[in-house]
Amino acid sequence: MTPMSPMSPMSEDLLCVLEPKSAKGKGAKVALPKGLDQAKVQRMYRLMVQTRQLDDRAMKLQRQGRIGFYVPSIGQEACAVGSAFALSDKDWCYPSYREPGAALAVGVSIQAMIHQLYGNAEDVTKGRQMPVHYAFRKQRYVSVSSPIGTQIVQAVGTSMAQRIRKEKAISITYFGDGATSSNDFHTGMNFAAVYKAPTIFLCSNNQWAISCPLGQQTASDSIAIKAKAYGMPGVRVDGNDVLAVWQATNEARARALAGEGPTLIEALTFRIGPHSSSDDPSRYRPNEQLETWQKKDPIERLKKFMKQAGMWSEAFEKEVVESAIDEVNAAVKHAETVPLPASSTLFTDVYATMPPHLAEQQERLLALEKAQGGAEIDKNAAFPL
Amino acid sequence: MTTMTLLQAVNSGLKDIMQDDDRVVVFGEDVGINGGVFRATEGLTKQYGEERCFDTPLAESGIIGVAVGMALYGMRPVPEIQFADFIFPAFDQIVSEAAKMRYRSGGEFTCPMVIRTPYGGGIRGGHYHSQSPEAYFCHTPGLKVVVPSTPYDAKGLLISSIRDEDPVLFLEPKRIYRSTKQDVPEGVYEVPLGKARIARAGKDVTIVTFGAMVSICEKAAEDAAAKGMDVEIVDLRTLLPLDEEAILTSVAKTGRLVVVQEAPRFCSFGGEISAIVAEKAIEYLQAPILRVAGFDTPFPYSLEHVYMPDAKRVLAAVERAVHF
Structure with a gap:
């Protein structure tokens, strides 16, 4: 749908200090605020x-x-x-x-x-x-x-x-x-x-x-x-x-x-x-x-x-x-010399104190990483917006 | 000790914590001179002045958004949403802002606040004054969700919630606001978050429930006892973070689980309880996990009594579990 009334943003009521209307004459001094x-x-x-x-x-x-x-x-x-x-x-x-x-x-x-x-x-x-x-x-x-x-x-x-x-x-x-x-x-x-x-x-x-x-x-x-x-x-x-x-x-x-x-x-x-x-x-x-x-x-x-x-x-x-x-x-x-945050930080700051279910998830993830290595970054992932 | 209703206990908790901690401010629709439509905030403006307890413009997203800004600054806001059914305009500020602030800022900013709101059916309120929206919020990392079922717990849990460093949704079972009385201590005391309570000990079946459904389940347990079935009731008190240990300990003892909630069944909090027990305690189970819930329909008006789980429906589930 076409907008009802396109605005004309360049109206005359803008506050301007760098080139004030009052200073448009030649050689006019501009005062700092x-x-x-x-x-x-x-x-x-x-x-x-x-x-x-x-x-x-x-x-x-x-x-x-x-x-x-x-x-x-x-x-x-x-x-x-x-x-x-x-x-x-x-x-x-x-x-x-x-x-x-x-x-x-x-x-x-x-x-x-x-x-x-x-x-x-x-x-x-x-x-x-x-x-x-x-x-x-x-x-x-x-x-x-x-x-x-x-x-x-x-x-x-x-x-x-x-x-x-x-x-x-x-x-x-x-x-x-x-x-x-x-x-x-x-x-x-x-x-x-x-x-x-x-x-x-x-x-x-x-x-x-x-x-x-x-x-x-x-x-x-x-x-x-x-x-x-x-x-x-x-x-x-x-x-x-x-x-x-x-x-x-x-x-x-x-x-x-x-x-x-x-x-x-x-x-x-x-x-x-x-x-x-x-x-x-x-x-x-x-x-x-x-x-x-x-x-x-x-x-x-x-x-x-x-x-x-x-x-x-x-x-x-x-x-x-x-x-x-x-x-x-x-x-x-x-x-560029600083690594990504450690996987364990995924679970901190959700709450002031880590509740048991998060502690359990953290423990399992770290155990899995230890056994199988960490997850791989998807290099094809790109953000569209 | 004073004998109080759950509503009086909430009011007493607010009065005492405001005395104890001058960062606490209470606001919402009609909470000032009118003392809230249920009277939970009665007398607060008179006692603490209009800067500590005040009315707001009629905009739930604004009430919670403003609370977020106050909490970030260092106050302890306790906003009221008049009915839990009105909370959805504030959903964004609760789930994407308050709940995520600590995590998304790496702990730079925190958002300790308590959103009080009456929830649940049984008051002839129809769709817009009866719902139980806990599942939406329990799906939100960073938020805590608390539901008292007794006057003593209501005051103690409210004080713990206000003292907590994270945002808490405090769901008040309005159906039982005035229905039971209990001795409640004067002054501040805490009931810890994340800890369930055994409302009734038993050996045959575990019922896991919370809020206004606790008393329904107690009635069902009496009826079950008359038929020779010994029911244990776990009153969760905090839904998030959940006291898994209390649930698993009880199920290990009874070998049977019935979960009771007012909210619709599909994708509900009861489903999560069922999944946890299936994952962690299947070896103890002697019967399928059963859920007694609201139907998967909108909340009705005339047929509210049919929609809401009652002692008969709970008893039927208990019998099914025992006789499986």
Whole structure:
């Protein structure tokens, strides 16, 4: 069925800092949002470059058959980095699978993420999930789920607890435009507004849910407008403008901490790459749309801004890019020396204490492995989604 | 000691554990000022305030999803689902989120919470207020499933469940909420999870059952005794993880097994009990394993009394086993 009303996502209400409408005249000076300085802008630039390098390398590793699967976030780095950069070290993060930049921004190491891609014995999640389904307790970066939207309502639960405990902290949850169709989006928005929970709903509207365009998900004029019906503010930002995303998140965070409740932020962006390493967007997506958005690359736009503001040099660029590549390379090299987790780990962490039936199954498996050797990996198994 | 119904024991357990542990929060539909439609949460809001016991919007998936986020943060949420029949919108949050959080995160995150919900038939509630959904949840690694059958166990098992480090589905047999009374201690005490109870000792036939069916089986055992058959009843109390040892010990003694449940028979929890005994104790069996269960139909309204296993059906199975 053809969507009722294809949305025009490029409306005029987008919050934009890098090229504000007021600064369109020649030689106009662009001011940094209050709370940012040169070091912070440079840090965000570095985080976006690291994210891009990680994505780029990981897609190649998948193509070479060295990891099983990957979900790139190319083109969307500003959404994850700009928002997560506004968090404190007490805030909680409920990501979807397309926010590696948020993990880096809250202090997760590239090595830890690459171990997870390999599902090896040093992966903190012990090879329990497909690549990109990260979980990092220390950074309060909650375990990624594949079913769409489930994390949204959980983030609200954490926010309600933060309120009950009177902690000066918030939760942010990430999701795409597709997730706004889910039951958990509705429920999460409703619960958060009813309880004035300190939650930030960050929708990275990349305009595609695998092969389905935005108009297939909603007939609303925007994602942000949905906030009104729930009784919370909805803000639209240019999702390829890292400073605008930071500013909107920072303001939403201040509101949440002041007891004023949740905010929905719609960060308008575009999925430059495929949905995942198994997807081929040329089957369904017009090339002109891709080309239009490639010109709005969030890293290039920040670079241009930094050049104008005197925050960028060739030497800075070289150091940022090369150190990111070196770090990714070293992490891959190390990850490939680490074996898979031992078979015995199959049975741990199901419960805090292993119950008798699992102990029995573990014992039998290990005895069988000892007698006959371990099970063989099916090298033909490949993931289709 | 105070004489309490099972419902009063649940209420007492919640009151005492909330006093004992300030991480415990209770929420759900109508659990606040109204004290729950069965009154299991009566007085909690008054005693502990609206931040510890509160009403939620009418959305089961939201109730459980929010509980997951609270548990991850470090609270001990005890959400109520008003009837077990309403739990299915929350199925995803229970089986794919709460139950899997510890495993999928390699132990980075855990989700200790107790979902309380009244289950089972015998209250003239029809399809949407009578079902026994335990099999769906017992098929879920990472979840624990607990079903008390007495007031003493209800309080002790509830407190153990709330203190447990893993998510627990706590199925309350609403048919017997008010039907029996028992002495229940004041203050917190635990009945361990994963341990069955011998509700009645006997030597001829083992009945394995749980929840509201325990009293039905006790009645059947009286009738069987009058006919010279000595029935042992194993009340499981925890379905997952299962106390296999208690079942196998009893079957080794009696050589006969009847499994009794309210839920439909096909692919049910009773089937798992049967398989375990067939695998591990076949040498003791003197008769086929028999199951007395709900029929493989939706739960009916007018013919509820025909659908539900009663003492007559249980007795018939006992006689078949003994006279095989």
